[in-house]
Amino acid sequence: MALPRSVDHDERRAQIADALARVAARDGLHAVSMRSVAAEAGVSLRLVxxxxxxxxxxxxxxxxRLEEQSNERWRERLSALDAPTPRDVLDAFLLxxxxxxxxxxxxxxVSSAFAALAMTNPALAAEPLAGGVGxxxxxxxxxxxxADRLGQVAPGVDLGVETDSLIALCNGLSTAVVIGHHTPERAVEVARYHLDRSFSSGQL
Structure with missing residues (x-):
């Protein structure tokens, strides 16, 4: 008699988390429930x-789960380059x-829906998400x-402010893309324009 196949619990969690992401991306977070995620994942409500x-x-x-996948895609973009420069790292982040x-x-x-819920949910706001933002x-x-050590940053740039402003700019542009005010191509163009101004001429 064949032994029953052991359950990969990490795989199960990933399957369910991926189903939530699909429901939220397709129908919005308001459509997410334990039952709708179970149906999307093809598993029982009890299992969820x-x-x-x-x-x-x-x-x-x-x-x-989405953060891990995003970081992996970021690494894959850079691994396709022979010797990524600091600007390559930042450009891969934009994309x-x-x-x-x-x-x-x-x-x-999903992340923007999480942020919206956290505004009125102290427990959710306290969730560190494994330090992802940091x-x-x-x-x-x-x-x-x-880039600054290599002499590529334009004079007078505050690196801390530049870091925070680039992240905030991408967040704002992402909202504009999702609601249809910008195409993804235009949003990337705007972000690259902003980034170009932080680097010295000829050092991009």
Whole structure:
């Protein structure tokens, strides 16, 4: 008699989290429920409740999963280059941060919905999301610091302010893309224009 196949719990959680992301990206967060996610994932409601005891936990799990996938896509963009420069790192961030395809669109839809809920939900606002925001800022800031060490940053640029303003600009442009005020191409063009002004002429 064949033994039953052991359950990969991480795989199950990922399957359910991915289903939430698809529902949220396609129908909006208001359409997300434990039941709708179960139907999308093709599993029972009881199974979803086994891994995630509340919609809040489910949302956090999905956002962590999307963050991991986003970081992996960022790394893949850079791995395609022989010797990525600091500017390449920042440009890859722009292409991932702004919704330019299905995965980045889903990430933005879920993360912005999370932020909206956190405004009125103290428990959600306190969720650190595994330090994702801090790690993102650290990566961007380190790219600016390296560019500065190489003499590529324009004189007078405040690297901390530049880091925060680039992240904020991408967030705003992402909203404009999702609601149809900008195309992804135009949003990337605007972000690159802003980034160009931080670098010295001829050092892009």
């Amino acid at each position: 409740q086994y891994y995630f005891t509340s919609k809040q936990q489910l949302l956090v799990g999905a956002l962590r 991932e941060a702004i919704p330019t395809d299905g995965p980045s669109y889903a990430f933005y839809r 790690r993102l800022r650290s990566s961007i800031h380190e790219a600016f610091l390296e």
